[in-house]
Amino acid sequence: MAPITNGRLIFKEAPGPDEYPIPGKTTAYDESKTIDLENVALNGGFLVKVLVLSIDPFLRGRMSVPKGLEKLYPPALKPGEPLQNSGIGIVLRSEHTSVKQGDHVYGRISFEQYLIFPNLNGIEVLKNEANIPISNYLGVAGSPGLTAYAAWKEFIKPKGNEVVYVSTGAGPVGSTVAQLAKRDGLKVIASAGSDEKVKFMQEIGVDVPFNYKTTDIKEILAKEGGIDIYWDNVGGETLDAAIDASHPNARILACGMISGYNSPDSLAIKNIFQIIPKSITIHGFNVPALAPKYIAEFRKEVPGLIAHGELKVLEHITKGLDKAGHALLDVLTGKNIGKSILIVAEA
Ligand SMILES: NC(=O)c1ccc[n+]([C@@H]2O[C@H](COP(=O)([O-])OP(=O)(O)OC[C@H]3O[C@@H](n4cnc5c(N)ncnc54)[C@H](OP(=O)(O)O)[C@@H]3O)[C@@H](O)[C@H]2O)c1
Structure with missing residues (x-):
């Protein structure tokens, strides 16, 4: 077989701190590489055809590391490097004793159509005993789901009758x-940025779903009598409103601050003083630190809950590696309705 194009989505240049990543400027689809799928040397490793990639807000932080976090974040991508994130591929050929042709492998994957892995460092064979769509392992059955599961168990310790408010309630x-x-x-009170997202939040049982673009957050939280827990995915004005609506001894889980990823100045808040007289606890966390403690029980429980319809999943599909830059911009501007999945190739 003659060599074929091995397309890649490469990082070109960092957006400014208050700029969105622009497809074609920040990232570019590159078709300059080729690969001979039958004859390329594996040297004891295995050849993978990439099927699906996760498009996460986190990718923004790989392009320019937020100020002050240089020692805590992975280093920024270098111009010319392909992007990297969680993904799943299928093994086309293998010389590795623990990997066979037809296996699905899951882990950190470069944004390329075909990859050769020398070993299983950073990647594992996906078992999928629950027999759910493999893309679910990038969303509710993957890192975003683990983020929710692990931090909920570690920090929230809910008591009956409590009221929780969740922002980006339609995302994974x-x-x-x-x-x-x-x-x-x-x-559960939850907000998201469109009526379609509100409909999904209704379907998953949210008691008070609302569109924060058309409804005042402060008014809703006051009308519902305040909150005991706030799961923060956005920061800024939403966090400010949640602090204001918090009951004494409320817990705030600082999971993400996406409203500031492309405009850090908008993260300023006014109500911070309230955390003292209200004895509010704020927990920040990073999922890799919690993963070792929760990954086994998460894998045992969550894929099965999805398979039995007890945890509902919504996916937002974009097709084609050349569209990955557009898919990221969509996540950062709220156009994704559910977990953003990039289909690179059909199996
Ligand atoms: N701490 C950790 O270890 C960890 C791990 C994974 C994810 N996270 C964080 O968790 C959050 C949710 O992640 P996800 O993967 O579930 O993302 P997601 O919900 O699929 O996508 C991000 C959503 O954020 C909302 N958004 C974008 N810009 C916004 C703005 N300016 N103001 C308010 N909302 C905005 C949009 O929804 P709307 O239409 O609702 O605005 C968008 O759809 C992110 O902040 C992410 O960084 C943290």
């Missing part, structure tokens, strides 16, 4: 939090 993290909270018997 927020919708998992909302569903875990319902399973624990809490009243």
